[in-house]
Amino acid sequence: MASDGEVKKKELQLTAAIGFEGNVLSGLHVHPDGTHVVYALGTDVVVMEVASGRQRFLTGHSHNVSCVDVSRCGRYIASGQINFMGFRAEVIIWSYDTLERYGSHNLHKVKVEAVAFSPNDVFMASLGGQDDGNVIVYDVATKDPLCGLKASQPTQGNSLVLKFCSTVDDTFVTAGDYTLRVWKIHRKKRFLAPSNVTLSEVKRKIRCARIDAVDRYLYCGTTSGDIMKVRLAQEPDQMPALVACLARTPEKKNKLTREGESYSLGIWSMLMLPNDEMLVGTGAGRVARLQESTQKPRNTIKLMKRVTDRLMDEVQCNTVQGRVTTLTADQSGRVYVGTADSHIYRACPSSIKLTLLRTGHPTEVKAVTFPRACSELFVTCAAEDTRVWHAASGQELLRMCVPNMVCQCLQVAADGSAIVTGWNDGIVRSYHPESGKLQYMIRDAHNRGVSALAAFSTGKILMTGGGEGQVRAWEIGCQTQTLRAALKEHRGSVTCLRLTGDDSECVSASTDGSCIIWDVRRFTRKTVLFANTLFMGVCYHPSEAQLITCGTDRKLAYWEIFDGSLIRELEAAQDGGLNAVDITPDGRFIVTGGDDKLLKVYRYSEGDCVFTGVGHSTAISSLKISPDMKTVVSVGTDGAILCWKMPGDV
Template sequence: MRKIQVQGAVTSLTCRGHGHQFFVGTNECQIYRINYTAFKEELITTCHNEAVHDIIFPLETSNLFATCSKNDIRVWHTPENRELLRIVIPNVTCHAIEFMRDGRSIISAWNDGKIRAFTPETGRLMYVINHAHSLGVTAIAATSDCKRIISGGGEGQVRVWEIGKKTQKLEEVLKEHVAAVSCIKIKKDDRECVTASLDGTCIIWDIVRFTRKQMILANTLFKCVCYHPEEYQIITSGTDRQIGYWEVFDGSAIREVEGSVSGSINGMDITSDGAYFVTGGDDHLVKLWDYNEGAVTHVGVGHGGHITCLKICPGKKYIVSVSADGAILLWKYPDLH
């Protein structure tokens, strides 16, 4: 008798070919190919087995992306749908991730109140900011000069961190939100950011003088916010299923379109030219929208769980969407010419 150890409990077995090999599936979402003769396992497919909370592409490359879930962050090779790196932190959940623009680190937001930074090649822990937020870190973003991190917490605070070569210092605490911060986006010039919160407000902050510039109020729990690339407008969405267009200058509403017939909209992303954006949520559908028309041009059907986040890759080759059942779906970006 011979035996092989695989990761997770075995949930399925199937033979293939003329008895030369068989496949094993486990409850950790791993599929192994096992050769009868050598009786050696080969890991051929992996995925998350818990809800996936965030996706991020590095600057100007579509060949890699990272996802985060309970216990781990994973880096994937897009063309081959292959897992390149797994960073495991047991018994804690990663809510949000960001690649620093210089490519030297992945920063991450965790429910134990810590911000952790890792090297993207090896997954080595670079630094930890302890007690970053009292009710867990729920959102994170980094400035383009890689000198500051903006984090949001479950208690509603927005914190600005100064990142040096060997130091991480709290620069400012912005206390206006009264519920969890769900999304943070920073303007290209690093002088302004917008934060969305489950308290029904989106706040535009001056992150040089650390003052509030505008507050947007709606009868919803805001889940996502995006700057239009020209940065004179933002779009928002959340539990009221409406997509709101707003002026950055004075926070006034421009228009509102119905984003979904049923369920919350949990994620959105906009193309680099601002012509189109994507949304996804509890209706399990990926929708591509014409920004100016406010109309759906394409719908992607495939998710079996609530969509939690989606991203358009740099260069508009793919759309990647993730869901609460642990799935990662890669969509071909439609030819719109």
């Protein structure tokens, strides 16, 4: 039987992931069963049941997933990744039924730009990024790369889009910056034959492409805000050629001055609809249903060096938050919209009435916390906003925004009456937790931003730490916020503040290599801890006789509060520093997270790591254990919020 020191590490169970990698073009897909959506989040591919929100994860990539596709029969999922410069980027095919790896190859360098399945799942093609530039065709049945070739000519730009035809397996299209090619796969000869589309004087940067149901026309959305209509070759001796550059019909007030209008910030996603209609998503967040106009304009239109006589009538439109990067639909016709701001919407194409399904942080999440004695809700903060989440469903309940600012820290009042936040403009903002309305503001709380917060259980005193190194105490009244004390001991930024249960002591951690324990009744220094590190996190043991710290030296340290002596040091990371630490209310387990992307659970008394959580694609910036000790929530610099099942007995 293994001793306590020989306990084998186990993996933490990931129960939920909040977030969506919205910057991945065509990164959201509806499974043909109509009940699940597939999307990328960090290093994982998430398969989520729409009705219940239950998630399953495809884990196997070493770095961020850069592209995703689902086969039309629903049997396979393909995903590609991005890697460091000089390294290979892997493409993985997953079996949907077993959620296990079916096949893979690593023939691309640095990044995989796009993946796509042929209509009958005979081939899977992948497109490399600008450091690779190759197209690789993979035989799904034999699990063998069939052939490959450069995606574009040396005089052309990078290829970014890859689409198969709707009816045939041996033809696909690549497009990108000033390049558009149609490819033919010769399976027996293991050969690719590309044909350049004749574009005359037209030069476009293509960001999305769709082929109609009968493979007659190809439609390409461009950064110029118009749509290129290309006739695909129907006969053996026929070459693909540009038919028109379609612009939308202008508004009535502009009909006298302009004959055609392009979409602001370009067209980034497209979807073909029945009755020869299409849905487009723009960089300005506009979702529009278009139909080719039957009426010709009064005069010839000249749009970006392309003379054409075609217009598109905008039948309906709506607006979402962020650039629209994905438009996809299920078999019943419901449309799913993904945006660069990590929002997922659902709509009926007949009305384009949007329903918000999931949200997430598009940027680094700075901090996370639970209200006292409440495990059903937690609060996170990131650039421009603070959000309240429902832990069980992962749904966003409330959002407080301050444009062009970054929320760096937050704290929930002990009685739940306020959500207090600290911002990089040096202002403390307090919000009502039910309505999200502003309660009060403390202006110029710190001249280099507010970096840490701690609130008394009575709610009458608020401790703040700043980028300049000061720790300040504020008396919070009904109408006033008064500075009680300014403690000027630290020489570096204050990274963490923690209070004891009786509000008699406060510990502050700083990047100057010191942790100071303060008597907050007299506002004097009691004890100082020094180490050769930048302290990033600190917490009290429930007995309040010891402190646990972590920092850039990769060590988890135990300290005696009475005299500031070091009791124990644990090497808690092999690569990168530790950014966050928390301890369970019963004092049995310590949880750490840092630059190595791993969440680790240590037994406090034995000092050994017993559980490891793998799921973050970038550094873990903050974490928190729920009051009922059943869940750990960790947040990262990639914007992901991961919920883990806290282990019981070991």
